[in-house]
Amino acid sequence: MTPRLTFEGIYTPAVTPYDTDGNVVWDALEKVIDHLVASGVHGVISGGSTGENYTQTVEERLELALFTKDKLAGRLPLIVGTGTMRTPDSIALAEGAAKMDAEAILVATPPYAVPTERENALNVLTIDRAADLPVMLYNYPGRMGVNMGEEFLDRVGRSRNVCAIKESSGDINRVHLLARDYPHIQMSCGMDDQALEFFAWGARSWVCAGSNFLPEEHVALYKACAVEGDFTKGRKIMSAMMPLMRVLEQGGKFIQCVKHGVEMSGLYAGPPRPPLKALNKDDKRQLEQVVRVLKSTIADITAGA
């Protein structure tokens, strides 16, 4: 049987560095991975949407995950994203994850199909069977069209592997539902601007793309809330982070911002694959400004100022 995984801390869905032709720049990815390990995050996700999985073939995704697993070399756990439109592709990714001894898989609703809750649950159980690894569910109705509702959550309980959910709906009622009625499913924050609320309701982990380039700041919020239980400090950090959340979530250029953020920290991330385009100068300037203020504010807070 698979051991249950406890998700504690910051889990970073790693970006995929590309050159201008859209080829993976492996050296750059290795540096991103090393940087994440060095900066104190608690786990890495390969093949998440932040890694632009929707632009990648199954073979590319497996290659990326294997490379990440290899470079992590046991220093941090690896979660492999299995979200695809086609169930057989998700199964192939799940099987690949098991073969490479990934620590867990991330299982999402297939986009576009708009499955019923029963269909979605059976799909998850099928993918789960292929890996027999701990499962983090990924609820993102904004992109998938459906919620992982109560019927879904009740049905996936047939598997012992389902142990966490990355909740990205943005609906605070979902946080209440999960915290109160599904305490056996570890709730992981997947909605950056609600991180404080998630921690207040007992979440112990946060899957955040922003930690690609601001790992220390994300870890600081996690530590204040989840480790120290100091929500006064947590609120100050969160408040300092809110301008970034606005830029990330409301600008419609999420991945572009994250990639530029990575470049700001001195690493190579390159442009996103089409159809997305890199940030223009104004967007870059706005992001840089926000990040600068954020970093200095949080540094002051954590220094006890």
Add this chain to the structure above:
Amino acid sequence: MTDLLTRDEYKALATKLTLPVNAFIDGSYRPAQSGKTFSSVNPATGETLADIAACGSEDVDFAVIKAREAFEDGRWSKLPPGDRKDVLIRFAKLITRNRRELAVMESLDSGKTIFDCETVDVPETIHCLKWHAEAIDKIYDQVSPASDDHIAMIVREPVGVVGLVLPWNFPLLMLAWKIGPALAAGCSVIVKPAEETSLTALRLAELAMEAGIPRGVFNVVPGTGPEVGEPLGRHMDVDMVSFTGSTETGRRFLHYAADSNLKEVVLEMGGKNPSVVLRDAENLDRVAAHVVNGAFWNMGENCSASSRLIVEEEIKDALMERILAHAREWTLGDPLDPEHRVGALVSSAHFQKVCSYLETDADVLMGGKSHDGAYVEPTVLEVDASSALAREEIFGPVLSVLTVRGFDEAIAMANATDYGLAASIFTSNTKKALRGARAIRAGTVTVNCFGEGDITTPFGGYKQSGFGGRDNSLSAHDQYTQLKTIWVDLSDDEDEAVG
């Protein structure tokens, strides 16, 4: 039964089963919040069947919250009795539809013979649930003979959130004995199956949901006694615990209740049940068949097993000859072979405990050997009244024989025990039969047969065999209800009314 399958067919069925592994709380399967599991082992083979959610006090707390919510909002407790009846009958039908799967699961999990599972455990489970379902809307409340100026109603209300703690010897049937009346009464239940045998309770919870029992009403929380049983017993928001198992554990539940919220406690515990055979017993062949059945049925893992034979010396040799002949027909081996009447003991720990009783100076009249770390031969021993074999509950296929001279000594010997669950008396003399039945201090006394009565008769014990109530019959409903008096003043005269 004519529709039993062959051993190979049962083996094939066993490989196809999907075994439930998670707790069932608030209408869905859930792993333990700690993520811990424990292995459920097939005692006949030693193989692990499944890794079951090892729940803890946090899961108990959650189940209680959900059971309480369900109880208070009335989604089940306030349904018209006839509606509850319909759902429970649908539930019984679903069990019938899945009876073969349940029988095989039960045999694999407990070591019980498939023969017993198919012919006793599963059909009796269905019968029990149907009986209580049918009874729900036929139980009337009362109006007391109060004065003309008053009307007094005596009504029964469901007791609330109930913890049902089960033994491993009849995992399905004991579940039915408890959930039948508890659900019929309108309670919300939290079932703690025995650690050794959780599978069928977990599967039944799913069938209950399918039948229409609302979420939160029927919860199954598997785990150990200290991790689940004790938190349930000590919980401040559990209204009652019904426990079947050892006297030692039963005693603990009384402590838990006293230390917490004084919850109601009903205990059904051990036995060292006598079969008294008087010299005028008719048809010793039939007597022998009953004694053997009483002692060896379900491998003797039965609180009402007739494990003490008390026989008058005049007929002892004649009876023993027949008993040994009958006992030889109880073939032992693979529980999934429908030819076998004696299967594996429930666990290796229990096997060791039973075996320890076989290392004795007592005369072994038959059996006495064990096999493969799981099987104990049906064993007949001539024992001394003061020996542990005559006093302690062995819970294995071991019949202890005691010889007496006369009726009075037989009754005194029958009563010379801390237990008082069941007893049998065999005689052709009606007066002696009835005098004996009255004199023996036990919850059930059968005459000229071994038995436990049926669903229509109360089952429970005197002395250290029982406390606080009875399973089966309408008396079982009483356990899961509270009695309320509603006293109404009808008088016109205000002075009198307050006086």
